[in-house]
Amino acid sequence: MIMAATVAGLPHWVLIANPLTGRMVAIALNRKSRNVLERFFASRLVRVVPPISPVGGGLLVLPSFLELVRTGATYEHWSRFSAMSYCWVLASMIAVTGVIDYVLGLPGIQLAHNT
Numbered sequence: 001m002i003m004a005a006t007v008a009g010l011p012h013w014v015l016i017a018n019p020l021t022g023r024m025v026a027i028a029l030n031r032k033s034r035n036v037l038e039r040f041f042a043s044r045l046v047r048v049v050p051p052i053s054p055v056g057g058g059l060l061v062l063p064s065f066l067e068l069v070r071t072g073a074t075y076e077h078w079s080r081f082s083a084m085s086y087c088w089v090l091a092s093m094i095a096v097t098g099v100i101d102y103v104l105g106l107p108g109i110q111l112a113h114n115t
Helices: 002-029 036-042 045-071 078-114
Strands: none
Touching: 002 036, 002 078, 036 045, 036 078, 045 078
């Protein structure tokens, strides 16, 4: 199931690479380039979405976990576990990209200060 969520996340990795490469080019050319994804990663939502996404995924499988503890068996559909795994993968992708975006901003600030 985790592998399925990881494979489903591959297009999102490509989508997330767009603002990072755009940020690198903007720093190299000393330009301001802000598309929608770059504004998202510069906003505070990057700090809010990663903790909320795994909680939402955990809530999907919480009834199954409680049933497993009470009865020793669970009868939830497997797609809930796959969706939970995907929520964890999405949260990690956004968190890692947010950190990379922050680190990429540091040389830009330094270059702006020196010019």
